[in-house]
Every structure is written in C-alpha cells, then in structure tokens.
Amino acid sequence: xxxxxxxxxxxxxxxxxxxxxxxxxxxxxxxxxxxxxxxxxxxxxxxxxxxxxxxxxxxxxxxxxxxxxxxxxxxxxxxxxxxxxxxxxxxxxxxxxxxxxxxxxxxxxxxxxxxxxxxxxxxxxxxxxxxxxxxxxxxxxxxxxxxxxxxxxxxxxxxxxxxxxxxxxxxxxxxxxxxxxxxxxxxxxxxxxxxxxxxxxxxxxxxxxxxxxxxxxxxxxxxxxxxxxxxxxxxxxxxxxxxxxxxxxxxxxxxxxxxxxxxxxxxxxxxxxxxxxxxxxxxxxxxxxxxxxxxxxxxxxxxxxxxxxxxxxxxxxxxxxxxxxxxxxxxxxxxxxxxxxxxxxxxxxxxxxxxxxxxxxxxxxxxxxxxxxxxxxxxxxxxxxxxxxxxxxxxxxxxxxxx
Numbered sequence: 178x179x180x181x182x183x184x185x186x187x188x189x190x191x192x193x194x195x196x197x198x199x200x201x202x203x204x205x206x207x208x209x210x211x212x213x214x215x216x217x218x219x220x221x222x223x224x225x226x227x228x229x230x231x232x233x234x235x236x237x238x239x240x241x242x243x244x245x246x247x248x249x250x251x252x253x254x255x256x257x258x259x260x261x262x263x264x265x266x267x268x269x270x271x272x273x274x275x276x277x278x279x280x281x282x283x284x285x286x287x288x289x290x291x292x293x294x295x296x297x298x299x300x301x302x303x304x305x306x307x308x309x310x311x312x313x314x315x316x317x318x319x320x321x322x323x324x325x326x327x328x329x330x331x332x333x334x335x336x337x338x339x340x341x342x343x344x345x346x347x348x349x350x351x352x353x354x355x356x357x358x359x360x361x362x363x364x365x366x367x368x369x370x371x372x373x374x375x376x377x378x379x380x381x382x383x384x385x386x387x388x389x390x391x392x393x394x395x396x397x398x399x400x401x402x403x404x405x406x407x408x409x410x411x412x413x414x415x416x417x418x419x420x421x422x423x424x425x426x427x428x429x430x431x432x433x434x435x436x437x438x439x440x441x442x443x444x445x446x447x448x449x450x451x452x453x454x455x456x457x458x459x460x461x462x463x464x465x466x467x468x469x470x471x472x473x474x475x476x477x478x479x480x481x482x483x484x485x486x487x488x489x490x491x492x493x494x495x496x497x498x499x500x501x502x503x504x505x506x507x508x509x510x511x512x513x514x515x516x517x518x519x520x521x522x523x524x525x526x527x528x529x530x531x532x533x534x535x536x537x538x539x540x541x542x543x544x545x546x547x548x549x550x551x552x553x554x555x556x557x558x559x560x561x562x563x564x565x566x567x568x569x570x571x572x573x574x575x576x577x578x579x580x
Contacts (some may be wrong), residue, residue, distance in 0.1 A: 208357045212338060219331065228255075229322070235271045241303070340505070340506060365405055369391045377573075418446065422474070464481070464486050468492075511540065516560075527562065
C-alpha cells in the first residue's frame with residue numbers, strides 16, 4: 178500500500194478547512210486575547226481636557242517669578258464641573274486629574290509649597306532638607322497635561338492585527354468605546370468515539386477506559402483561540418454518530434472526531450462517512466498513521482486516530498496552525514536543537530517523538546508508543562524526524578515543534 182506524506186495530508190486538510198470567518202463586534206469585557214481587524218481610532222482627544230499631573234496648586238507661571246506668596250482662591254477636585262478662571266496673582270488648590278482652569282498655565286506640586294493660612298508659598302528644593310522661596314520660577318506647562326497630548330481625535334488607539342491585552346483594552350476604554358470589532362473565532366465541535374470510553378470520574382468496568390481525548394481536544398481547540406461549540410462522546414453506533422454530527426454541523430465551522438477510522442470492525446466514523454465521500458489516508462507518519470477527512474451537512478470533518486498520543490500529535494501537526502491563523506494568532510515557534518542522545522527511527526515513516534529541552538539539548542521522554550500519555554505530558558516539544566532518516570547521533574541537530 179502506498180502511503181501519503183504528512184505534507185500531502187496537511188494540504189488536504191488546508192483545502193477542506195477553509196476558515197474565512199469575517200468579523201464581529203464584542204464588548205470590551207469579552208475582547209481579551211481577540212484580534213483587531215482594522216485600526217481602532219479614537220473619537221475624542223486624549224486626555225479629554227487640560228488637567229493636572231500632580232496634587233498641588235494651579236498658578237500663572239509669570240506670578241512665580243515675582244511673588245513669594247499667593248492667596249488661595251479655591252479648590253479643584255478631580256470631578257465633573259467647569260472651574261472658574263484663575264485670577265492673576267492667585268493660586269488654586271488642585272488635585273491630580275482636576276481641570277486646569279483658564280488663566281493657569283502651570284501646576285506647582287504640593288511638595289514644593291508651604292501653606293500658611295489662606296496663602297501658599299512656593300518652595301524650591303536646593304538640597305536635601307533645605308528649601309528657599311521662589312528661587313526657581315515655574316515654567317508654563319509644568320505638570321499640566323494638555324488636551325490631546327496623548328492622542329488627537331481620529332488617531333490610532335490600537336493597530337489592526339493586534340492581539341488585545343489589558344493595556345490595549347484600557348486605551349480603548351479611555352476613549353469611551355464600549356465595543357470593539359475583532360476577528361470572529363472558529364466554532365469547533367469535538368466528538369470522541371468508542372464503546373469503551375467513559376468520562377473521567379466514573380467507575381470503570383473491565384474493558385473501559387477514561388476518555389482523555391475529549392479533554393485533550395477541547396483544551397487544544399481553546400488554546401488556539403477557537404470556541405468549542407459541543408463536546409460529545411458516542412459509542413460505536415452509526416445512528417448515535419449521525420445525530421452527534423448533525424447537531425455539531427448546525428453550529429460549527431469544523432468538526433473534529435477521534436477514533437473509528439481504522440480498517441477493522443466497529444470503525445463507526447469510517448462506516449458512516451466513507452459512503453458520503455469521506456476518505457481514509459494512510460500516512461507515512463508515526464504516531465497518527467491513519468487519518469480521515471469528510472464533509473457532513475456542509476461542515477468539514479477532520480478525524481484522528483483514537484490512541485491519545487496520536488490524537489494530540491495529529492491536532493498539532495494538521496490543525497493547530499490553521500486555527501491559529503483563523504484567530505489571527507502567532508504560531509508556536511519551531512527551532513533546531515542538538516540531541517542529548519542517539520535516536521533510531523523507523524525507515525520510511527516521519528516520526529514525531531516526544532521530548533523536552535534540558536540544558537539546551539533535546540532529551541526524549543518516552544518511547545514511540547501512541548498510548549504513552551504520561552510521556553506526552555512530560556514533553557514540551559515534538560522532535561520531527563524525516564521519513565528518510567533511520568539514525569541520529571548525539572549532538573545532531575533536529576527540528577523541534579513547541580507543544
């Protein structure tokens with residue numbers, strides 16, 4: 178039997194899973210981690226008005242050059258309202274964020290003042306613990322935040338293609354915007370198959386196993402920014418699978434299944450979907466040799482083998498980057514690193530070995546078996562061994578895929 182390559186099947190999956198999702202408007206509370214589709218512009222100047230950078234006194238800078246003490250004419254707090262204009266030769270107590278009144282062009286920090294009764298003397302630190310009055314006249318603009326000094330109305334708050342973090346949301350909120358237009362997230366359904374599967378936490382009977390694949394696939398889908406629409410577990414029953422697929426296709430852009438695609442009996446995915454045009458591909462790949470693709474009620478279906486390591490590796494190799502692209506998120510890096518040990522590989526199969534980095538070198542953490550979930554958990558990367566490589570020596574460099 179001729180086997181397809183990993184790259185050939187990856188091309189098949191890319192063609193099938195065409196996630197052109199468009200955009201949607203979401204509240205800021207739901208926008209963390211989402212990706213902007215266009216530049217977000219401000220409808221207002223930031224700051225909105227001229228305000229004080231410090232707690233202190235709003236003054237005319239010219240008055241500080243000739244006057245040793247200024248009468249205090251009032252107080253301005255950081256609250257709504259329009260303060261009266263500042264009269265020449267006076268000062269107004271002002272709090273951080275308060276509107277700087279007309280007539281004032283500088284703020285003297287409270288640390289540089291001494292208040293005596295209804296007057297304020299403006300001090301200037303000469304050395305530690307020593308102050309003298311009016312040695313340094315204040316300059317216009319000191320400790321005053323001018324309107325629009327951060328951004329003018331119409332300027333770009335956040336650029337297109339930005340993965341929104343807290344700092345971006347704060348800037349958008351400061352401009353008074355309550356919603357933001359972002360890429361729509363892919364909607365993905367997960368179906369695990371097998372009469373032997375039970376939920377974690379249940380009491381297993383002989384022959385039953387806990388369904389690790391559903392937990393893994395839901396987490397993997399969410400890690401790409403996509404939304405899990407449904408997560409279902411079905412036995413080896415064609416009609417149960419048909420119902421699950423029908424429900425999933427109605428609300429999803431993509432359906433992922435695990436199990437039920439091999440050549441043997443009770444292969445429920447193959448039994449249902451092959452007559453509808455689904456195709457099994459046998460890949461020159463370990464783990465994850467059998468792969469299956471189909472369309473059901475207009476929704477693409479990508480089916481992975483049922484062994485848990487095969488399922489997880491298959492997702493990383495064939496779907497992770499597609500879903501990240503749909504969300505506008507970056508791919509995990511790949512890099513070349515030296516091996517900490519010699520490695521033998523199966524001739525004619527591209528292997529994805531589980532490993533971790535120790536002191537800058539790649540150390541394998543388990544054997545190649547597709548059931549070794551603990552070894553998979555101990556890994557932080559996959560080692561990509563080409564199909565034509567049968568032996569790698571200690572110190573040889575290999576391509577690694579970050580998990």
